[in-house]
Amino acid sequence: MINPAFPNLIFAVFLSIAIVIVVVNLLAIAVFLSKTFRVKKSTYLLANLTVADLLVGITILWFLASKNVISWSLHHMATGGSLLAFTSIAIERAYAILAPLKHRLLGKKSYIIAIALVWILPVINYSQTLFSEDAKNTLDIIGSSFGIAGPLFVLSCYLAIWIKVRFLSPARNTRQDASNAKLTVTLSLVTLVSMLCYLPYCVTSWLDSLAKNVPKSTFSYLSMLLYTNSFINFLVYALRMPEFRKEVYKIISKCRHVTRTCIASPQEDAPYYLNTAAFKGEPAFIMLKTLPPVQGINSLPFAEKPR
Numbered sequence: 684m685i686n687p688a689f690p691n692l693i694f695a696v697f698l699s700i701a702i703v704i705v706v707v708n709l710l711a712i713a714v715f716l717s718k719t720f721r722v723k724k725s726t727y728l729l730a731n732l733t734v735a736d737l738l739v740g741i742t743i744l745w746f747l748a749s750k751n752v753i754s755w756s757l758h759h760m761a762t763g764g765s766l767l768a769f770t771s772i773a774i775e776r777a778y779a780i781l782a783p784l785k786h787r788l789l790g791k792k793s794y795i796i797a798i799a800l801v802w803i804l805p806v807i808n809y810s811q812t813l814f815s816e817d818a819k820n821t822l823d824i825i826g827s828s829f830g831i832a833g834p835l836f837v838l839s840c841y842l843a844i845w846i847k848v849r850f851l852s853p854a855r856n857t858r859q860d861a862s863n864a865k866l867t868v869t870l871s872l873v874t875l876v877s878m879l880c881y882l883p884y885c886v887t888s889w890l891d892s893l894a895k896n897v898p899k900s901t902f903s904y905l906s907m908l909l910y911t912n913s914f915i916n917f918l919v920y921a922l923r924m925p926e927f928r929k930e931v932y933k934i935i936s937k938c939r940h941v942t943r944t945c946i947a948s949p950q951e952d953a954p955y956y957l958n959t960a961a962f963k964g965e966p967a968f969i970m971l972k973t974l975p976p977v978q979g980i981n982s983l984p985f986a987e988k989p990r
Contacts, residue, residue, distance in 0.1 A: 693903055698747060700910050704740030707917040708733050714930040725866065727794040728775055731801060732768035736913035739765055743910065763805035765913065766833050769877055771797045773840035776867050780844045804829070831885050834878045841871050869923040873916050880912035 714720060715730040738761035745754040775797070779786040844867060884905040891897040920927045 694747065696907060697743060697910075700907065700914075701740045701743035701747070704736060704910065704913045705744070707914045708737035708740060710931060710934060711917050711920065712737065713934050714927055717930050717933075719926050719930055724789065724791065724794055725775065725779075727791070727798065728768065728772045731798045732765065732772065732916070735761055735765040735768045735801075736916065739910065739913045760802075760805040762909070764802055766881060767801040767804060769874060770833050770837055771801050772870055773837040773874060776870055777840040777844055780847055780864075780867060831882075831889055834881055834885065837874055838878065841874060844871070869919065872923065873919045876915055876919065877912045880908050880915070884909040 711733045712730065715726050715733060720726040720729075739758070742754060742758035742761050746758055775786075775794075778789075848864065848867075884902075887897055887901060887905055891902075921931060922928075
């Protein structure tokens with residue numbers, strides 16, 4: 684997506700990916716705002732990740748439509764926010780497993796601070812357009828280096844979790860410990876899939892920031908892999924979290940009910956309208972076939988009178 688001159692096929696692929704990202708993440712946000720998830724503090728970081736992925740989809744659509752510097756900078760900010768959101772989730776999960784008692788004492792303030800920190804570095808990256816060309820190059824190298832260090836740090840967190848659970852933890856007896864372990868496994872799968880999507884692009888971007896010799900077309904193809912990360916999380920949540928899947932079904936059912944109500948045929952109300960109009964002596968010109976027959980009187984108001 685670095686090269687603004689997209690072939691039609693690549694443009695269509697990016698457009699399709701962006702639309703899917705926006706739709707599934709809007710649905711995921713609705714799920715995380717439901718009462719079932721709102722009471723769980725760990726949901727805050729998942730909701731933050733979902734918002735970051737939603738912004739990725741929106742900025743892709745904006746860039747495809749305008750191809751200007753602002754949309755591209757905001758797109759970098761959203762992508763960086765998504766990566767940092769994964770980092771914050773990995774730290775929170777490691778803290779929950781390595782120090783469960785202290786983790787239970789964490790308040791909402793700690794999560795709010797973590798969410799705020801997630802967006803500080805991306806905002807700094809966005810502001811690089813105000814700096815000189817040398818400063819931009821320096822920030823590009825720093826950002827690309829963090830793009831590699833971030834995933835490695837995330838993997839280190841989950842490696843520490845695996846070592847603790849596999850070799851150092853006693854048998855889990857409490858319900859909360861089992862719930863923590865299940866959530867950690869789910870987020871580990873999300874992280875593993877995401878890293879497989881992120882790392883090829885991050886490594887290539889880092890090499891390009893040093894040598895500037897990577898073909899632009901390479902970034903287009905790697906970007907497709909990168910952006911699939913922003914909607915594949917939804918699939919993992921739906922497969923691994925029964926509560927998430929249940930809320931998705933509820934929302935879809937409500938949407939289907941509203942849609943059916945909006946597009947319902949007006950013919951259902953026609954007989955009532957016609958009867959009312961006839962009672963008032965008003966002409967009735969719509970849907971005459973729906974008028975129920977009346978005993979002793981011709982159904983059509985303009986029928987010939989009997990002689």
